[in-house]
Amino acid sequence: MHFVGVDRCVIALSRVANGWTAGLPSGNLEVMTDFSMALNEDQLTLQKWVHGFAEDVVRPAGEEWDEKEEFPYPIVEQAKEIGLYGWEFMAEAMFNDPTGLSMPIAIEELFWGDAGIGMAIMGSGLAAAGIASSATPEQMMEWVPQCYENADNGKLALGAFCASEPDAGSDVGGYRTSAVYDEKNDEWVLNGTKAWITNGGISDIHVVVAVVDPELGSKGHASFVVPPNTKGLSQGQKYKKHGIRASHTAEVVLEDCRVPGRCLLGGKEKLDERIARVKRGEKGNAQAAMQTFEATRPAVGAQALGVARAALEYSIEYAKERHAFGKPIIMNQSIAFMLADMATEVEACRGMIYRAAWLGKNGSFQNAEGSMAKLKAGRTATWVTERAIQILGGYGYTREYPVERWHRDAKIHDIFEGTEQIQQLVISRAISGLRIV
Numbered sequence: 001m002h003f004v005g006v007d008r009c010v011i012a013l014s015r016v017a018n019g020w021t022a023g024l025p026s027g028n029l030e031v032m033t034d035f036s037m038a039l040n041e042d043q044l045t046l047q048k049w050v051h052g053f054a055e056d057v058v059r060p061a062g063e064e065w066d067e068k069e070e071f072p073y074p075i076v077e078q079a080k081e082i083g084l085y086g087w088e089f090m091a092e093a094m095f096n097d098p099t100g101l102s103m104p105i106a107i108e109e110l111f112w113g114d115a116g117i118g119m120a121i122m123g124s125g126l127a128a129a130g131i132a133s134s135a136t137p138e139q140m141m142e143w144v145p146q147c148y149e150n151a152d153n154g155k156l157a158l159g160a161f162c163a164s165e166p167d168a169g170s171d172v173g174g175y176r177t178s179a180v181y182d183e184k185n186d187e188w189v190l191n192g193t194k195a196w197i198t199n200g201g202i203s204d205i206h207v208v209v210a211v212v213d214p215e216l217g218s219k220g221h222a223s224f225v226v227p228p229n230t231k232g233l234s235q236g237q238k239y240k241k242h243g244i245r246a247s248h249t250a251e252v253v254l255e256d257c258r259v260p261g262r263c264l265l266g267g268k269e270k271l272d273e274r275i276a277r278v279k280r281g282e283k284g285n286a287q288a289a290m291q292t293f294e295a296t297r298p299a300v301g302a303q304a305l306g307v308a309r310a311a312l313e314y315s316i317e318y319a320k321e322r323h324a325f326g327k328p329i330i331m332n333q334s335i336a337f338m339l340a341d342m343a344t345e346v347e348a349c350r351g352m353i354y355r356a357a358w359l360g361k362n363g364s365f366q367n368a369e370g371s372m373a374k375l376k377a378g379r380t381a382t383w384v385t386e387r388a389i390q391i392l393g394g395y396g397y398t399r400e401y402p403v404e405r406w407h408r409d410a411k412i413h414d415i416f417e418g419t420e421q422i423q424q425l426v427i428s429r430a431i432s433g434l435r436i437v
């Protein structure tokens with residue numbers, strides 16, 4: 001079953017291309033809705049559909065691809081066949097639901113199946129969001145679909161968002177990758193190394209954040225699309241990771257990598273205007289960029305939520321079946337109360353994620369609620385999966401049972417897309433109005 005219709009998606013993407021950015025309306029809102037935790041019929045159908053795929057295809061494959069530490073192409077192909085992997089799905093889930101809940105709902109179910117495979121399916125979305133946040137309408141329509149499907153033969157394609165560098169992850173002002181304009185040929189020349197890039201080097205589309213004016217720190221950055229098969233882009237080391245091992249993470253090396261002028265997202269005129277504004281000491285678009293990050297963080301929280309819920313459900317069933325001292329271990333308050341705390345944390349996370357997702361869509365963050373939701377969900381997933389190992393005892397510590405894998409998978413949510421401490425920094429600034437350092 002396909003969940004989405006292509007026509008609706010084209011409308012959604014062109015609506016984004018004509019003024020919406022990564023879930024945030026930059027112009028007037030066409031549709032606003034009240035916040036509710038009650039899912040509507042479309043959302044329940046979506047939840048059931050993704051859950052079915054997660055249960056039948058993703059969960060059974062989790063262990064195999066974790067052990068292989070390879071990108072699970074056959075599973076992503078299946079996701080593409082049913083319409084779960086594709087720009088149409090992303091456009092529909094992100095932009096055709098005024099509540100903002102569709103994306104977190106889908107992601108929770110997928111990551112309930114397996115976080116490594118979930119990341120392999122969702123990773124191209126980082127590139128699509130990177131394009132959506134600063135592209136012109138024409139660029140959006142050209143490049144976003146190519147993050148999912150080869151324009152010529154319709155085959156599976158991947159996208160990568162390349163921002164972090166070996167010496168600068170949280171500290172975005174420390175990026176060194178340079179972009180120099182070659183006016184004669186109307187080309188940009190990219191040089192540098194990007195680190196820990198999801199789908200790095202194996203992607204068709206790489207979106208690269210580079211420094212165009214080193215004097216301006218993070219305000220002197222611009223984003224570029226590196227089209228398929230561009231010379232000068234190569235994969236560096238592939239990382240051997242603690243968790244989400246089915247997701248490919250690698251360095252991306254740019255050596256005199258030339259891209260046409262039209263690959264500068266947003267266009268040269270807009271970039272020149274922005275740089276001139278910053279040089280005159282006027283405010284740039286930093287505020288808009290921060291709002292965009294806030295809007296995408298609930299989706300990352302939903303990944304962690306899926307992992308936490310998987311571990312909670314598994315632990316409850318195990319605790320009912322495992323006997324010690326002549327009774328099921330769940331009959332001990334210490335185990336039952338641990339499960340009660342785990343369930344409470346999972347519910348708290350979902351509430352925060354849904355509300356933040358709604359705020360992201362309806363444009364009214366007050367206190368960095370997107371960061372709060374992501375912070376809470378990452379910590380919860382790490383804690384709940386650790387408790388799950390405790391409940392399973394010796395078995396929990398072995399690879400025979402999935403909870404040790406889920407614990408390894410959970411930890412990434414305290415690190416990527418802004419570490420725990422960076423979320424705290426954003427929240428503390430929002431609640432205090434002070435520039436905490």
Ligand SMILES: Cc1cc2nc3c(=O)[nH]c(=O)nc-3n(C[C@H](O)[C@H](O)[C@H](O)COP(=O)(O)OP(=O)(O)OC[C@H]3O[C@@H](n4cnc5c(N)ncnc54)[C@H](O)[C@@H]3O)c2cc1C
Pocket residue numbers: 126160161162163164166167168169170171195196197198199241244249412415416417418419420421422425437
């Ligand atoms: C599996 C994986 C996938 C990833 N995918 C991508 C991707 O697709 N694209 C991409 O661009 N990046 C990606 N990243 C990079 C990720 O976003 C960074 O690792 C992350 O932002 C942290 O940066 P860092 O590793 O340089 O840590 P650092 O910034 O060096 O931080 C180290 C420690 O210091 C703390 N710290 C740093 N600054 C402060 C401060 N001001 N106040 C308090 N504490 C601070 C941090 O919280 C952390 O605990 C990925 C990383 C991993 C592991």
